[in-house]
Amino acid sequence: MFRSITLALDMKGCPNRCKHCWMGWSPNGDMPEEDLAVAAADFAPFAESLEIHDWSREPDYADRYRERWELCRELSGPRPHQSHFELASIWRLVRDESYAPWLAELGVEAVQLTLFGGEETTDWYTGRKGAYQEILQAIDILLNNGIAPCIQVFVSKNNLPELPQVETLMEELDLERRCREIGREFDCFVHQGSCDGENRRFYDLWVTPEDLEKIPDRLAAGTLKHFRAETLLDVFGKTEAGLCRELLGDESTFSYVSDDPVFFIDHNYDVYPNITTPSPIWRLGNWKMDGAEAVLDAYRNSRSHAQQTRLTVPVGHLAEAHGDPESRRLFGRDDYIELLLHRYCTAAGASK
Numbered sequence: 001m002f003r004s005i006t007l008a009l010d011m012k013g014c015p016n017r018c019k020h021c022w023m024g025w026s027p028n029g030d031m032p033e034e035d036l037a038v039a040a041a042d043f044a045p046f047a048e049s050l051e052i053h054d055w056s057r058e059p060d061y062a063d064r065y066r067e068r069w070e071l072c073r074e075l076s077g078p079r080p081h082q083s084h085f086e087l088a089s090i091w092r093l094v095r096d097e098s099y100a101p102w103l104a105e106l107g108v109e110a111v112q113l114t115l116f117g118g119e120e121t122t123d124w125y126t127g128r129k130g131a132y133q134e135i136l137q138a139i140d141i142l143l144n145n146g147i148a149p150c151i152q153v154f155v156s157k158n159n160l161p162e163l164p165q166v167e168t169l170m171e172e173l174d175l176e177r178r179c180r181e182i183g184r185e186f187d188c189f190v191h192q193g194s195c196d197g198e199n200r201r202f203y204d205l206w207v208t209p210e211d212l213e214k215i216p217d218r219l220a221a222g223t224l225k226h227f228r229a230e231t232l233l234d235v236f237g238k239t240e241a242g243l244c245r246e247l248l249g250d251e252s253t254f255s256y257v258s259d260d261p262v263f264f265i266d267h268n269y270d271v272y273p274n275i276t277t278p279s280p281i282w283r284l285g286n287w288k289m290d291g292a293e294a295v296l297d298a299y300r301n302s303r304s305h306a307q308q309t310r311l312t313v314p315v316g317h318l319a320e321a322h323g324d325p326e327s328r329r330l331f332g333r334d335d336y337i338e339l340l341l342h343r344y345c346t347a348a349g350a351s352k
């Protein structure tokens with residue numbers, strides 16, 4: 001019996017194809033709403049408390065987002081369903097005028113919007129022409145509904161030169177004052193994201209320590225505040241060379257099994273633990289074909305290829321086989337181990 005199980009069903013997918021997407025670009029599906037109740041009934045016997053969500057990529061992308069939110073609340077428990085995340089659908093914000101008031105009613109105080117630089121760059125990274133203009137519209141809509149926009153910027157060497165444009169935009173839109181006027185604090189931050197999913201393609205362009213000096217002042221200050229960090233290196237992590245030195249010779253292994261697991265269920269009903277990108281190396285089975293018990297058993301016994309590898313192969317071996325001891329790219333330690341694990345598993349023959 002788990003203390004809690006959280007299920008995130010990728011019922012509708014996502015309108016974007018962001019170049020940095022850690023979830024990966026799986027096709028959009030259209031899972032029937034009834035799957036929520038069936039999933040709750042199937043998984044509930046294995047946990048003291050269940051939490052269920054109708055999305056794992058774009059929240060509220062389905063037209064019946066309100067009904068699904070209510071249904072998920074009803075099906076979750078006995079612990080209370082989580083409040084709405086700071087993630088919202090920018091796509092819906094500019095198409096559905098009742099959406100922002102609904103978010104405000106739920107008590108959402110801030111919503112994250114992702115910029116990558118100027119208009120062309122942001123459209124390119126988001127994978128959708130018009131995305132930048134929609135973000136600008138969404139900022140006004142949020143503020144008019146008492147919700148603060150929070151600006152996050154994913155950075156690689158590619159878009160680093162455009163960060164001043166983001167800062168200029170924040171100033172032109174007077175976001176600090178406008179947030180203050182609605183009684184909220186303006187939050188903005190920069191980070192590199194984890195090197196998984198689509199973002200793994202940016203490995204060659206990954207930020208190195210000297211790049212951090214190019215982050216403009218307001219974004220740098222916002223980043224330190226957001227992550228409660230003393231220095232930007234605390235946020236961006238250590239160089240790959242430094243991490244390799246730490247990990248080489250380390251004989252430890254690790255179990256990802258938790259008492260409170262979170263699972264992604266894709267539109268084909270394949271189930272993955274929420275550790276990194278849902279991909280074949282993390283697949284636990286198929287909920288509809290194998291059943292909830294078998295899937296949970298695979299998780300508990302670390303039977304996905306990636307879990308099994310991390311449980312049995314010392315982390316030093318992963319670094320020896322796939323680390324670059326000369327690289328100055330910056331990573332958080334856990335993110336870097338997951339990158340090594342992905343390389344190890346895929347090199348060993350599993351598909352990506």
Ligand code: SF4
Nearest residue numbers: 014016017018021057
């Ligand atoms: S990063 Fe988010 S919005 Fe972008 S494609 Fe991935 S899930 Fe969709």
